[in-house]
Amino acid sequence: MSGTVGAPVSRIEGLSKVTGEARYAADFPLAGLAHGWIVQSTIARGRVESVDAGAALQMPGVLAVVTATNAMRLQDVDDGELLVLQDQQVHYRGQTVALVVGDTLEQARAAADGLPVEYQAEPHDVLLSASHPRLFAPDHVNPNLPTDTLTGDVEAGLAGAAVTVDHTYSTPAEHNNPMEPHATTAFWDGDRLTVYDSNQGATRVHQALVRLFGLEDSAVRVVSEHVGGGFGSKGGARSQAVLAAMAARMLGRPIRVVLSRKQLFSLVGYRTPTIQRVRLGSDRGGRLVALDHQVVEQTSTVYEFAEQTAVFSRVMYATPNLSTSHRLVALDVPTPRWMRAPGEAPGSFAVESAMDELAEACGVDPIELRIRNEPVTEPEGGRPFSSRNLIACLREGASRFRWAERDPRPGTRRDGQWLMGTGVAASTYPARSAPSTASVSAQEDGSFIVRLTAADIGTGARTALTQVAADELQVPMDKVEVRIGDSDFGPAMIAGGSMGMASWGWVVVKACRQLIADIDRCGGVPDDGLVARADTADDIAAQADLVRHSFGAQFAEVRVDVDTGEIRVPRLLGVFAAGRIVNAKTARSQLIGGMTMGLSMALFEESLMDAEFGDYLNHDFAGYHIAANADVQRIDATWIDEEDDQLNPLGVKGIGEIGIVGTAAAIANAVYHATGQRQRHLPIRPDRVLSP
C-alpha cells in the first residue's frame, strides 16, 4: 500500500483553478456560439397573454425570441420546472417566460430587458403559515421517507411527564448561492447533443435531457469537468440546460445560457421556510418520555418537494413515545429543493434548541442531558446502528472547548457592552451509498486511468478518489489519473446527500480490485492495456438492514452587544464521527465550510418573501447576507477515529452535510446563555435581539 488515504493531500486541480486554466461550463469556446438570456415573469400567478417579439427581433444581433408559442415541444417528465416554455401558465414570479438569443450576451440581454410581455394576472398566495387552509400530508418526504411516524402514545407520554417543553421554532427560506451560477453551453452534432453543464452529477442531467428530448442514452453527453459549488441547487438538471439545448436545436448553433445572481433566487431551488412545533416530555432528570416534532413547510405548484425536516427526531434520542409529521402547502412560489443537509439542517435547529430548553428546565447540563437520552437502537423503528459515536463526540468536544468550566446561569457574563455565552448542539446525517459504475484502465506505461461520472463541486472529490485508487492499485498518486464529470463514463451517484465518496469510492475500489485480479490472471498488463469495469448495484442491494449515520457535536461561543443586538461568534468547534476520513485537508475544509454555512444560517441568511409581489426581494449579496470572513473567527473541526465495517469497503460515512447540522442551534443556545432570551426564529438578527 502506498498509504495515501487519510493523508492531508492538496487538491490536484488547485493550480489549474487558480491560474484560470480549469474550464467551467461557461468557459468552453465554440465556433458560432450564441447567447441566451432568460426573461422572467413579473406576476406570481396567471397566464402569459402575449409576448411581442417584433421590436426585439429588429435589435442588432438578436437571433430569436423563444416563447411558449414557438418553443420546441418537450417530452413529459415528472419535474414541471424542466418543462420550460411549454404552456402559458405562470406558477410563480420569476418563472421563465421567454429566452432571447443573441450573437452576444449583451445583445441578448438588452433585448430581453425591454421585451413586452402581457399577462393576465390572478391573485397569488405566497405566504407560509401553520394555519394555512390548504396544508396537506405529502405522500412521502425527501428522498422517499415516511411523512409521519408514530411510536407509542405521545399525548399520554406528555400528559404524564414531570417536565415539558412546547415551543414553535421557525427557519426562513434560504438560497444556496454557489459562487458559480448555473450555466450550460449546448451544441448538437447531427442528432447528438453535448452540453457543458454546471451540476452536481452529470448522470442526472443526462437522464433528464434524454427524456425531455426523446433521445437514446448514447445521443446525449453531459460534461461537467469543474463545478464552482452547488450546495444542493445543482443536484439535478436545471432549466438553463433545457433552454440551451432547445435553443441550440432550434437555431442550429451552439448556445450558452448563464444565470445571473438574481435569477438564482427563483430558478434553481432554495430551502423551504419551516415552522416547527417541538414538544418534549421528560422525568425530572431529563430522561425523555415523549418527543413530538410537527413540521409545516412549503412547495410550489410546479413540483412537489417535501423537505424531511422531522427525520432528525427519528434517530436522535431514546423515548418510548415518538411522533413526527410533515405538512405541506403548495404556494405560488419557486420550487424549494435540496439545500445543504436538507431535513437535518432546519430540523436540528428546532430539536437541539428544544433540548437546550429542556436541560434548562430540568437543571441538567446540556451534554449530560444528551448522554442520558442516548438510544441503544434507532428510536423510530428499533433497527441497530452500524456505529454511533455521538457521546464520544460530545465528550471530546467538551474537553477541547473546556465545557466543564462553564457556569450554566444565563445572562451573567459581561465584558463591556458584550454579553457572553456558550452553547452546544448535536449533529447527525445519514451515511448512505448509491449504485455507481466506474472503469479503471491499466496503461502500458504503468499508469492507470479511472473513469466515472463523479462530480467535484469544490469538495476535493477528484483528489480523494485519486488517493483511493492509488492505494488500491498500490502505486503513487501520480500514476493515477481520475477523470470525472462526463456522462459517457456511465451512470454514477451525484455529489449530494453526503453520498459521493461512499458511492464513488466503493465502485472505484471494486473496479481497482477487479483490475488487479485481471492483471494477475493475464500475468501482467497486455500491450494494448487492460480495462476493468464495476457496478455496485448488487453490493448495495445486499447490505444489511442497519441504521447508518454520522454524528457530531457542535460548540459555539458568542458575544451579544447589549446596545445593538449584534452577535459575534469568537469560537466554533465541531467534533465529528464520520467513519474513515480519506483526505484530512479537504475533509477539514468540508467540515468548517459546513459550520460556516451554519453560522450564516444562524445569524444572517434569510430570503424575504414579498407578500405583495410574490418574489424573494433581497436577491443579491448586498441584501442576502452570507457570513463574511470577519464573521468567522476561531473555527475548528476535528473528528474521532471511527471504524465501521458495515458501510462500504472504504468505511466512509460522508462529510458534505454534517458540518452544517446543529451549528445554528449551538449558536442560538449560546445566545440564550449570553442573554437569557431564547431565540426561536432564524436568523437571529439584531432587530430580533433588540425587540424580542
Added chain:
Amino acid sequence: MKEFGYERPAHPTDALAMIAGVAGARFLGGGTNLVDLMKLGVETPAVLIDVTALPYDFVTDDADGGLRVGSGTRNSDLAAHLAVRRRYPALAQAVLAGASGQLRNMATVGGNLLQRTRCPYFQDVTKPCNKRVPDSGCPARDGEHHNLAILGGSDLCIATNPSDMAVALAAFDAVVFVEEPAGPRAVPIADFYRLPADEPQRETTLEPGALITAVALPALPWAANSRYRKARERASYSFAIGSVAVALDVADGMVRDVRIALGAVAPIPWRAYRAEQSLRGQPATEVAFREAADAELEWAQPLRDNRYKVPLVRNLMVRTLIELVQAS
C-alpha cells in the same frame, strides 16, 4: 444593460461641456453604485463621463485650519490620510466601516455623497417606486422596510441614505463645492440633501449637470474627540442598520459643544440638532445623554418592522457619548 458612450475628460471645463451637451449623460466616479444600477436597469445613461482623470484627487489644508478633500479622492485614501485620522477620526472610521476594501479602493468622495438608497423596491424596475418613477407608489410602507427610515420620511418615500461617510460629514458641517451651469457654488451639507416630502425623486439641491469638485471640513479642533459607530447585520460588507457620528467638547464635566449625526434612519444623513441642543451646557452624564437621545427620537415615526431602530440609535448615541467623555 443599455449600450452607453464613455468619455474621460482631463479638464473640468470639458467635463461640464460634455454633460451640458448630451442628454442623458452622467458623471462616473468609481462606478461602485452607478454601474450596479445600470446593470439593474435603474439607471440608463446615454453617456458616462468618467471624472476620475480630473484634478480632484487631493487632501489639502485650508487656510482656516480646516481640510479640503477633492471629490475624486478614493475612499481608501481618505480613510488612510493622517490629517483625517488625527483631526476628524469619525470620518476615517465611517469610511472604513463602509463597503469592502475593494469597493473603497474604487469609490470616490463625490460618488459616495451621491450614492442611491438600497431600498429593494428602488432597485427593482419591475416594481413601483416613487423615487424611481414619480407617482408609481411605495410598496415599502406595507412591505419590506426593516432597514428603512424612522425619521424624515414622507408618505411617498421612506428610503434611507446608505452612506457612512456622509454621516460623519454631516456631523462636521462639511461644505460641498460644486460647479454648476450657473457657476461655482459652496453648499453646506445641511443644504445639500433634500428630504423626500412630495418629490422623492429629488435627493439633492444640485442643479442638473452639477459637478462636485471638493468637500471642505471646517476647522473644528475638538473634532479630534469624535467617533463613528455602526451597527450592521454582519461584521463587514454590510450597510448600517443604525449608525452615529459624534464629536464632543467636554470640560469640567460639562458639555461645551457637541455634534451628532445619525445614519440609516432617514432619507438623508440625519443631523440630530435637537439632541445637540438638549446637551449644550448640560452635565456630561449618562442621564443627560439619554434625555438628549430621547429629545431627538421622540420625533421618530417607526413602522411595523423598523421599531428596533429607535432603541438601537438611542443606545448608539448614549454609548458613543459616554466613550467620548472617557476619552477626553
